[in-house]
Amino acid sequence: MTIANFEFILKSTQQTRANMLSLLKPLQLDELNKIPEGFRNNLVWNFGHVIVTQQLLCYGLSGLKPIVDQSMVEAYRKGSAPQGSVSQETFTEFIQLSEETLVKFQHDYAQGIFENFKLYPTSFGIELSRVEEAFQFNLAHEAMHLGTMMAMRKLV
Secondary structure, three states: OOOOHHHHHHHHHHHHHHHHHHHHHOOEEEEHHOOOOOOOOOOOHHHHHHHHHHHHHHHHHHHHOOOOOOHHHHHHHOOOOOOOOOOHHHHHHHHHHHHHHHHHHHHHHOOOHHHHHHHHEEEOOOEEEEEHHHHHHHHHHHHHHHHHHHHHHHOO
């Protein structure tokens, strides 16, 4: 991946997360935690999920420890669902992590630490074979969840 391509994907991911925050910040905590009819999760779960997924795709598949704690990974990984309401404190932590995880990834990528990537077949039907592919795929994943969140927002 060229530096310009990496920078574009990074900026696009940062903007996607900024768009998520623009959607989430005006809402009350009960709205963030509400599971709309027809959905199995809520707005705040989607936000936590994209943070965790980027960590698992880039760090986990490279054999590295994610920078988010294991309890967050378990609560927001693929296949999980909300286990009660999220507090304001947890939501504030998610806001911080949404930026910190990308800053840390940018630094770690520049350091070349993502060497031992494990092949991963995605639920989208494509296989990831390098961290660069994982980061590109992650952007599509986050954009999909932003769309879901936009639909949910109309129902809370």
